[in-house]
Amino acid sequence: MVKGREETDMLGLNFSSRKDGNCGDFLQFLKQQTKQRFVVKWIHDFAFDGCGPCSYECIQGSCLKKDSFSELMAWMDREEEYFFVMPLYNGNLPSAFYCLLERLSPRLHEEAEERRFWKKTRILLIGNPGHGLECALHTLESLYWNAGQKTDILVFSAMDYGMKATRDRLIEEKEVRTKLIKAAGEAD
Numbered sequence: 001m002v003k004g005r006e007e008t009d010m011l012g013l014n015f016s017s018r019k020d021g022n023c024g025d026f027l028q029f030l031k032q033q034t035k036q037r038f039v040v041k042w043i044h045d046f047a048f049d050g051c052g053p054c055s056y057e058c059i060q061g062s063c064l065k066k067d068s069f070s071e072l073m074a075w076m077d078r079e080e081e082y083f084f085v086m087p088l089y090n091g092n093l094p095s096a097f098y099c100l101l102e103r104l105s106p107r108l109h110e111e112a113e114e115r116r117f118w119k120k121t122r123i124l125l126i127g128n129p130g131h132g133l134e135c136a137l138h139t140l141e142s143l144y145w146n147a148g149q150k151t152d153i154l155v156f157s158a159m160d161y162g163m164k165a166t167r168d169r170l171i172e173e174k175e176v177r178t179k180l181i182k183a184a185g186e187a188d
């Protein structure tokens, strides 16, 4: 929480292709649990691509793309902490996350900004061991390490609860809710 303020403004960003699946459930639950102002957004509400085609104009000043990325940035700049909730798809992190990383690169090129960004980012990852989780975790951990920040990643594996995440609602599992309540508590 920012010193001298009663509230931290938090942004929960859903990286799933579907708005109202497990990632959406997690964010709604976190919003209910936290005492802070918690804004929930779906990454696909913002139409933007990854980088290119270009000649790295962003390095000289500004990106050529005119899309909804600036709208997303306005939200991200406004909020002080982020909860990124993301699923695994086909053994990997969602492409929307990579698009975000690419488009953030001119900002995150600045070491101080990179540190600040990863310090305020908390990741909730839905995925199963043996189905891409290990590799995705390594990728995410590297992002925190490169920024000199300690990792802040919570994993939810449907197979731990005898569930299938494409079919079942993980939020119905008590252990999942307990983990989310703890995460919300740490944010308060």
Ligand SMILES: Cc1cc2nc3c(=O)[nH]c(=O)nc-3n(C[C@H](O)[C@H](O)[C@H](O)COP(=O)(O)O)c2cc1C
Pocket (backbone or CB within 6 Å): 016, 017, 018, 020, 021, 022, 023, 024, 086, 087, 088, 089, 090, 091, 092, 126, 127, 128, 129, 131, 132, 133, 165, 166, 167
């Ligand atoms: C097309 C597709 C591919 C998936 N691939 C993986 C995978 O490789 N590894 C994994 O652990 N889960 C995989 N999943 C499961 C999703 O991570 C899981 O369904 C998650 O709950 C999706 O988020 P949502 O419920 O918010 O939509 C896949 C799901 C879909 C629909």
